Amino acid sequence: MSGNYEKNKEEELGELVRFHFSYIGGVERAEKNITLLNLQKIADAFQVNVHELFHYSKYVKAENNDKEKLLNEINEKVRPMKSSDLKKVNLLLSELFDN
Template sequence: MEAMVLKMVGQRIRDLRRQTGLSQEELGEKAGFHFSYIGGVERAEKNITLVNLQKIADALGVPINDLFVYSKYTSNKNNDKDNLLSSIHEKLISMEKSDLRKVQLFLSDFF
């Protein structure tokens, strides 16, 4: 069970890194780690500390809690609402701040 958390967080970091267009080397440089450490985290070979998770989240430009949004990596069946929320969240993460403001205004006006 412990290894499953490492695997899901590692996969999430890999996905976020790829979404931002960073290589392992570039992410490592931004976070202050060697690229081999980033690779070890992504492959669940490293038991990463919370301090290091925060450094990686900062380097990726996401809040640390985004590293734990890994419902798509679990084998549990998600209901339709969870799937929809996850899909929306993935789209929002990749958006620029100015576009997020537009979405916020739209939602405020719509609801």
């Protein structure tokens, strides 16, 4: 991203969550640590759950390979399952591919 575009986006997000744009930029570049509370504020600003902030590959226009796309699709399907159902899926996968 160009410098001005990046700064404008950081300023927009900063205004939404009431953080200085330099803090947003520092977090984005991994120069500053973020607290869970501040992470929740950012998720609230985007109207998403915190875990969705870590699924950046869904939102980035970079070339995702087929494997990453499939893993994301599988993750979205199994995430809402109960633990007992996830154990069954794990057992099935083990039976299919561990032998």
